[in-house]
Amino acid sequence: GAAALDGFHAAVATSICGALFRCCDGASQADYFGTYLANERLASFASKLPPAKALASEAECGAVVAEMLAITPFGDWVDLAKAQAVTLDEAAYSACRSALDGAACGAPVGAALGDSTCFGFSAPLGGAQQRAMFHRTAGPGTACAPIRDGIGSAFFGTCDPTKAFCCFEDATKPGACSLPFDGAGTPRAGTCKAASDVGQACEMVGDVRFCKTGLACDADSSTCAAGADAPLPVGTACLDDAWNLLGECQKSFCDVLGTGKCEPLKKAGEACTAPYECEAGSCDQAKCAPSTFCKGAP
Numbered sequence: 255g256a257a258a259l260d261g262f263h264a265a266v267a268t269s270i271c272g273a274l275f276r277c278c279d280g281a282s283q284a285d286y287f288g289t290y291l292a293n294e295r296l297a298s299f300a301s302k303l304p305p306a307k308a309l310a311s312e313a314e315c316g317a318v319v320a321e322m323l324a325i326t327p328f329g330d331w332v333d334l335a336k337a338q339a340v341t342l343d344e345a346a347y348s349a350c351r352s353a354l355d356g357a358a359c360g361a362p363v364g365a366a367l368g369d370s371t372c373f374g375f376s377a378p379l380g381g382a383q384q385r386a387m388f389h390r391t392a393g394p395g396t397a398c399a400p401i402r403d404g405i406g407s408a409f410f411g412t413c414d415p416t417k418a419f420c421c422f423e424d425a426t427k428p429g430a431c432s433l434p435f436d437g438a439g440t441p442r443a444g445t446c447k448a449a450s451d452v453g454q455a456c457e458m459v460g461d462v463r464f465c466k467t468g469l470a471c472d473a474d475s476s477t478c479a480a481g482a483d484a485p486l487p488v489g490t491a492c493l494d495d496a497w498n499l500l501g502e503c504q505k506s507f508c509d510v511l512g513t514g515k516c517e518p519l520k521k522a523g524e525a526c527t528a529p530y531e532c533e534a535g536s537c538d539q540a541k542c543a544p545s546t547f548c549k550g551a552p
Contacts, residue, residue, distance in 0.1 A: 255335070255342045262332050262347075263320040266373050269354045271315035273367055277359035278548040280304050285547060286367060289375045295402075296322050327375060327403040331388050339399060339412045340388050347387035359550045361534075367548070377404020380415065381468025381483050394418045394448045400434035400441050406467060408434045411444060415467035418446035431462040450478045486516050507531050 258265075274283050284304035290296050291303065300306055302318050309315045323329070334340045350372035357366040370378040371386045378384050385403070392398055392413045398420035401407035411420030411434065422442040424432030435441055449466040450456050456471035456478050457463045465471050465478035472479045484501035486492050492500050492508035492515060499508065503516035507530050519533045520526055520542045529535050532542035 255344060258344055258347065259332055259335055259342060262342075263323045263328060264316065265351065266323055266328070267316040267319035268312075269351050270319055270367065270373060271309075271312045273354055273357060273363050273548075274309075274315060275312045275551060277357075277363045277550055279550075279552050280308055282546070282548045283309065290322055293326060293375075295326050327377060330399075330401040330407075331385065331403065334399060334401065334412055335388065339392070340390050340401075343387050343389055350387060359548055361545065363548050364535075364545070377407060379483075380406045381481055384415070384467075390414050392418065392446050394446050396446045398444045398446045400444070409464060410449075410467060411446075413446035415449070417449060417466070419449050419464035420444040421447040421462070452478050452480060454478055488516050488518055490516050492516050 274286065278286065287303045291300050299318065299322055303309070309318070324332075331340065335342045350369070353369070354363075354366040354373065357363040366372070368374045368376070370376050371383055390410070390412050394417065396413070396418075398411040398413045398418075400409070400411045400420060400422070406415065409419055413420050420434070421431040422434050422444040424430065424442065431444075431447065432442065434444075447463075449464050450469075451466060452469060454465075455463060455476060456465045457476060458471060468481045468483060469478045470481050471477075482499040482501055485504050486501040486506075487504055488506045490501075490503075492503055493510060494500060497510075506516040506518055509515060509517045511527075517531075520531050521533055522542050522544055524532075524542050525540060526532050526537040526542045527540070529537045531537065534542065534545040536543045536545040536547075
């Protein structure tokens with residue numbers, strides 16, 4: 255795994271840029287990099303990327319993307335894997351690269367570029383959705399460190415999120431769990447602390463205690479409850495009276511401001527308020543429209 259880790263950022267960048275140059279015109283490339291540039295740690299790269307600057311070649315793209323990936327979201331993962339605090343799953347890593355390298359233009363390559371369990375810039379949601387190529391196995395009582403890849407990775411850190419969260423030490427608050435980073439952005443040292451299961455106590459302030467990944471901390475009872483990730487068919491209620499999501503609508507969308515149910519995805523030409531309501535994932539001038547993202551490079 256050492257060789258794979260040494261070349262991780264460059265290899266992933268090669269797959270990403272291969273897809274961008276195979277399938278994506280300048281406008282689609284600008285859309286793709288918008289998520290990167292919204293992260294303040296990558297703001298300095300704006301002048302090197304579309305729309306400010308067109309990428310001249312895959313090689314230029316690869317160099318810039320590799321540099322960004324080493325900052326976030328994969329820099330901490332790779333560094334901690336080299337330190338043997340997390341484990342690289344080479345089979346899963348290879349599968350993610352193969353999926354992106356072989357994705358057809360249009361919706362398939364869009365899905366592969368955005369897949370948060372592989373190389374999507376946005377972090378996975380937790381529960382069953384984790385980075386596939388890295389595994390965290392540290393249990394309660396083990397030293398841990400935060401990972402800059404979304405809120406879940408920051409607070410669970412290198413701990414196995416199905417068992418423990420990382421309790422970060424703050425010299426000014428002896429015995430209490432603190433934030434993953436100090437005021438200067440420096441990672442705090444921590445120790446894995448047992449996470450709560452369904453029905454057990456949880457607390458997000460004071461004496462912090464997290465639920466296991468995929469569970470939710472119910473604010474009224476301060477206990478862990480099943481997360482809102484159950485599959486919901488069309489026509490099923492997806493929102494309760496307290497505005498809590500009840501699950502994930504399958505091949506449909508949760509009409510949060512309307513019926514509160516999973517409604518069928520809308521076809522091109524139908525009225526929409528957001529892209530997630532539409533079959534093609536594109537809402538243009540309040541109407542569903544065919545997606546133009548990465549339909550093929552000019």
